Amino acid sequence: MVFTRKVGRPRKHVTVKEGREVTRLRKAAWEAEHMAARSERRRARSTENAHWLTRTLSWSGVDCTVNKMFEDTCFDYPLPTDTRLGTLFRQLKNLYLHIDHAFDDAPSRWFADTADVLLRSRGTVLQDHISFLQSVLRCLQPYFHAMDITHDTFGIFFSKEDVWVREAAQMAERVHAWADNLHTILDAWDAGTLKEILPLVTTV
Known part of the structure; x- marks a missing residue:
């Protein structure tokens, strides 16, 4: 019986280093795209917490x-x-x-x-x-x-x-x-x- 090496999914990038760099850039782009929404959520949470910190019984x-x-x-x-x-x-x-x-x-x-x-x-x-x-x-x-x-x-x-x-x-x-x-x-x-x-x- 002849054994052959399994061929995996073709690489998208020539080197591992290039693949990591592309991944890093993609994450950075996602962060920049969603930065405003995250800042708005943080401001909302901060306002809510301030309300409870000043509330009395x-x-x-x-x-x-x-x-x-x-x-x-x-x-x-x-x-x-x-x-x-x-x-x-x-x-x-x-x-x-x-x-x-x-x-x-x-x-x-x-x-x-x-x-x-x-x-x-x-x-x-x-x-x-x-x-x-x-x-x-x-x-x-x-x-x-x-x-x-x-x-x-x-x-x-x-x-x-x-x-x-x-x-x-x-x-x-x-x-x-x-x-x-x-x-x-x-x-x-x-x-x-x-x-x-x-x-x-x-x-x-």
Whole structure:
């Protein structure tokens, strides 16, 4: 059997050096052709990053003590006819509404926006945002605690399943989720896993 040398694809260029030079020139021409588009994309990214670096986190805050919240009558909503049930329900509802207001009356959007800002922030700007969230948690901690205690008390006296008990449970669950979100973000920052955790933050 006769073996013959396989003939490959004909060379486009006489020498390897010539081929490399042609390739280099082709790449240079492509770079020059697309330079303007790349510069425009870089400017757009720079503008977007500057927007996020200057963006701050908003928070309405809480303007009264827990005891004042319990007695607050500025909100108008239905109450149970039972006196004791009505008193405890008012305390729960007032706490819930004040905490909800602290998150700009839209906790779901507040946490989503906060996560977005944190994901895009770097360096000292990110550290400032974390310090801000730490102050938010410190401020809200007494109200979160009061919500837990009041709901537990409510459950001791009123375990019958009805519309008031269900609404009380829903309010307590939401407030607990908001507190968990703040703890999750700050714990992730301490553990160095903030960027991985933020997409998982719930928006109850």
